[in-house]
Amino acid sequence: MTTPQVKDGRLTGLVITGAAIVGLTIIFYAIGLPATPQIVGILNTLFALAGGLLAAGLWNSFERGELLKAIWGLLSLGMLLWAIGEGIWTFFLFTSTEVPYPSVADVSWVLGYIPLFVALYLRYRSLGRGPSSVRLGITIGLFAMIAALALIFIIWPIVTYPDYSDPFEQALDVIYPMGDLLVALGALLSVQALSGGALAKPWALIGIGFLINAVSDLLFVYASWHDIYLVNLESGAGLMTAIVEASYMISYLIVACGIYMQARLHRIM
Amino acid sequence: MNTKGLSQRDTNPPLGLLYTDLNGRIVFANRHALQMLNYQTADRPIGKMLHEVLQCSQPEAAPLLHIPMKAGEPARLILEFADSSGSQTAIQFISEAAYDDTGLFIGVNISLQYVEQPEEAPLPPSSPPSPSSEMQAAMLAYFTAQVNALQVLLGRMGGQGIREIMEGIIDRTAAQNGWPVHITASQITVTQPEVSGEVYRTLLAKAVHYATSIIGRRLVAHAMQAVDSQMPPQTLELARQAGLQLFDNH
Numbered sequence: 001m002t003t004p005q006v007k008d009g010r011l012t013g014l015v016i017t018g019a020a021i022v023g024l025t026i027i028f029y030a031i032g033l034p035a036t037p038q039i040v041g042i043l044n045t046l047f048a049l050a051g052g053l054l055a056a057g058l059w060n061s062f063e064r065g066e067l068l069k070a071i072w073g074l075l076s077l078g079m080l081l082w083a084i085g086e087g088i089w090t091f092f093l094f095t096s097t098e099v100p101y102p103s104v105a106d107v108s109w110v111l112g113y114i115p116l117f118v119a120l121y122l123r124y125r126s127l128g129r130g131p132s133s134v135r136l137g138i139t140i141g142l143f144a145m146i147a148a149l150a151l152i153f154i155i156w157p158i159v160t161y162p163d164y165s166d167p168f169e170q171a172l173d174v175i176y177p178m179g180d181l182l183v184a185l186g187a188l189l190s191v192q193a194l195s196g197g198a199l200a201k202p203w204a205l206i207g208i209g210f211l212i213n214a215v216s217d218l219l220f221v222y223a224s225w226h227d228i229y230l231v232n233l234e235s236g237a238g239l240m241t242a243i244v245e246a247s248y249m250i251s252y253l254i255v256a257c258g259i260y261m262q263a264r265l266h267r268i269m
Numbered sequence: 270m271n272t273k274g275l276s277q278r279d280t281n282p283p284l285g286l287l288y289t290d291l292n293g294r295i296v297f298a299n300r301h302a303l304q305m306l307n308y309q310t311a312d313r314p315i316g317k318m319l320h321e322v323l324q325c326s327q328p329e330a331a332p333l334l335h336i337p338m339k340a341g342e343p344a345r346l347i348l349e350f351a352d353s354s355g356s357q358t359a360i361q362f363i364s365e366a367a368y369d370d371t372g373l374f375i376g377v378n379i380s381l382q383y384v385e386q387p388e389e390a391p392l393p394p395s396s397p398p399s400p401s402s403e404m405q406a407a408m409l410a411y412f413t414a415q416v417n418a419l420q421v422l423l424g425r426m427g428g429q430g431i432r433e434i435m436e437g438i439i440d441r442t443a444a445q446n447g448w449p450v451h452i453t454a455s456q457i458t459v460t461q462p463e464v465s466g467e468v469y470r471t472l473l474a475k476a477v478h479y480a481t482s483i484i485g486r487r488l489v490a491h492a493m494q495a496v497d498s499q500m501p502p503q504t505l506e507l508a509r510q511a512g513l514q515l516f517d518n519h
Contacts, residue, residue, distance in 0.1 A: 067482045126482045128434045196428030199484070204480075265426070266485060 004238050011260065018253040022246055029242030040245045047252035048086050052079035054259040061268040067126050074119035079255070081112030082099030101224065110172070113179040120186030123203075124193065131192035139192065143185050149179050150218050158225045173221045180214030198265055205258030213251035219244045273312035284379030284410045284418050284500065285360075288367065291374055293334045295318040297424075299417045300456050301410075301515055305381050307350065307402070319379075323348060337366035337377050347384055359384035363499060375425075378418075380499040384410075403465060407507035411500065412469040413457050415513075418496045419480050419489070422454060426484045435479050439472050448472070477515055490516040 028240060062069035088105035101230040128138055149267035157178065159170045187207030194200040223229035223240045230238035263269045285302030289295055295314045306322060308314060314322040320330035325348055336344035346362045361384045364377040416439065424432040436452045443450040448468045449461035480489045493516050497505055508514055 061485070061487070063486055066486055068485045127431065128479065129430055194427050196430060197424070197426050197431060199426050200428060205270075266488065 011257065011264070014257060014260065018250075018257070022249055022253070025244055025249060026242055029238070029245070037241075037245070038090065038093050040095045040249065044245075044248055044252055045083055045086040045090050047249060047256055048079055048083035051252060051256040051259050052076050052083050052254060054263050055079055057268055058259070058263055058266060061266055067122065071119045071122050071126075073141075074115035074122070075259070078112045078114075078116035078119065080261075081108050081115070085109035085112065087248055102166070102172055106204075107170055110175055110179075113175075113183065116183050117179075117186065120183060120190065124186055126192045127190060127193040129193050130189065131195075134194055136189075139185070139188060142165065146214075147178060147181055150181075154218055154222050158221065173225075176222065177214050180210055180217050184208075184210035184214055192218035199262075202258045202261035202265065205254050205261065207258075209251045209255030209258060211251075212254065214248055216244055216247040216251055219247065272371055284414050284504070286414060287314075287319075287322070287362075287379040288421055288491050289319055289334065289376040289379070291376050292336070293330070293376075295319065295322055296376065297417070297421050298322075299413060301413070302381050305350075305358075305383070307352065324350070333364040333379060334377055335360055337364050338374050341366055343490060357469075365495065365499065378421075378495070382501065401463070404466075404511065407504045408464070408469050408511050408513060409459060410467055410504050411508035411511075411513050414496050414500065415473055416452075416457060416476060418492050420478050422450065422488070422492045423480055423483060426488075431483060435476050438475050438479050441477050442472060443468075446471075466513065470512045470515075473513060473515060 006188060025036070025040055025043070028039065033039075053076075055072050058072035059069055059076050062072065069129065085105045085108035088103065091097065092099040092103065092105070117242060124130070131139065138241055155174055158164070158173050164170055184207050187203055187210055191200050191203045195205060223244055228238060228240045229244060230241045260269070285305045286297070286299040287295060287302050288297035295317050297440070298308075298314050303309075303313070306324070318327075319334060320327045323330050329346070329348075331343045333346055334344075336342055344364045345362075347359050348362065349357045349359050352358050361382050362379050363382075364379040366374055367376050367378050419435060420432050423435055432455075436455065439450070440452045442448075446468075449459055449464060450468065450472060451458045451460070477489055477493070497514065497516075500508070505514070
């Protein structure tokens with residue numbers, strides 16, 4: 001059985017545009033353009049919103065009672081909650097010199113994990129098959145190793161710091177990277193079950209996007225802890241800030257591309 | 270090999286199905302197609318070029334691929350084959366374009382039907398097929414064609430493993446209920462001459478339910494309606510009467 005080749009000019013155009021935007025962002029950070037954090041905040045909001053709206057389009061294309069309607073409805077809700085989180089964060093960037101952390105934006109981000117987890121669980125369970133036990137072992141082992149390394153070298157030293165006064169912030173330092181890893185694991189397990197089919201590619205993009213988001217969150221936690229994450233570029237351009245923000249942007253873009261490919265496969269675009 | 274004009278006899282023959290990729294290479298052939306083209310089960314045509322499988326020249330077979338690809342229109346061709354006794358049997362091939370789910374052309378779906386019954390085996394006027402046997406043949410042809418279409422659709426969208434899950438669902442449901450329907454290596458076998466419409470309907474509904482959960486009702490309905498459009502009207506009507514037509518064509 002041959003797998004259809006996806007040769008989509010619009011998708012290619014989106015990828016090139018996205019890569020150009022990411023490249024420009026890095027240049028803006030490198031030259032220390034003062035408005036860069038606000039620009040990046042707006043772009044991240046728009047990219048997360050694009051993913052949410054594309055997923056909503058998929059939700060709308062299925063009939064009431066269909067499992068895929070529930071799956072895409074939940075994915076849309078999760079992405080839209082993340083878009084709201086990005087929007088609130090961007091609002092703070094415009095209105096104050098110091099972005100509060102934790103803030104109400106974090107409530108939106110954390111709530112977003114719930115529908116994403118449920119959607120990916122439903123997707124995986126409904127396929128009726130998982131990867132072979134060897135593949136499953138390798139995948140889970142790999143994720144467990146990444147999680148353990150992140151815990152030992154980044155998260156544990158931060159959360160066990162004796163003068164840490166804010167338990168909510170401590171919890172967020174664990175929830176974000178671990179939540180992203182679990183979401184990515186859910187998507188990538190579905191990819192393995194669908195291997196060889198046209199649906200595997202978009203799910204692979206979604207999984208990779210969430211995986212990059214996990215790396216971004218780990219870098220953010222690390223950079224925030226060591227005070228090298230600079231919200232305000234007036235105090236100088238920060239390489240780590242550029243990496244963190246560019247990787248968030250890339251992750252949202254890749255997830256949105258994956259959802260766009262799903263929408264094309266389901267012929268709604 | 271001779272090509273002929275169209276003259277389809279209104280019988281209720283088995284429906285052969287061949288699917289090709291965009292280069293005209295066979296990616297799927299059902300049991301009826303293998304029998305009609307005198308293929309042995311062990312000698313599957315998968316991977317061969319269409320003209321090789323049709324045992325004709327490349328220019329003769331080319332319209333079956335090129336007309337649907339370029340014009341989006343169905344193409345028809347009638348070829349004569351010599352059966353094992355040496356007599357000629359005409360088979361009509363109707364090809365329709367298949368598109369992937371981004372709308373790109375990925376090959377053709379070809380239905381095969383006998384144009385004329387072999388002279389050695391005419392239907393004796395004194396023993397017309399009974400309504401029951403006609404219905405049985407129609408239900409089997411319809412069930413086989415629709416399951417084949419779902420197999421191909423799921424294989425393309427979800428991969429070989431997902432396709433096998435659907436086959437397993439049909440096989441397991443039939444086994445649990447003691448029904449004489451089996452799928453082995455993607456080939457459907459029915460081991461009793463009389464099978465109730467409810468059996469086919471239940472098995473088809475199970476397959477459709479699973480396929481819908483993977484790729485959605487709309488794509489499944491589209492694929493099954495495409496099969497309906499290639500069915501002989503009599504077969505389609507009998508299948509509809511038996512309750513096998515799960516998606517209305519309107």
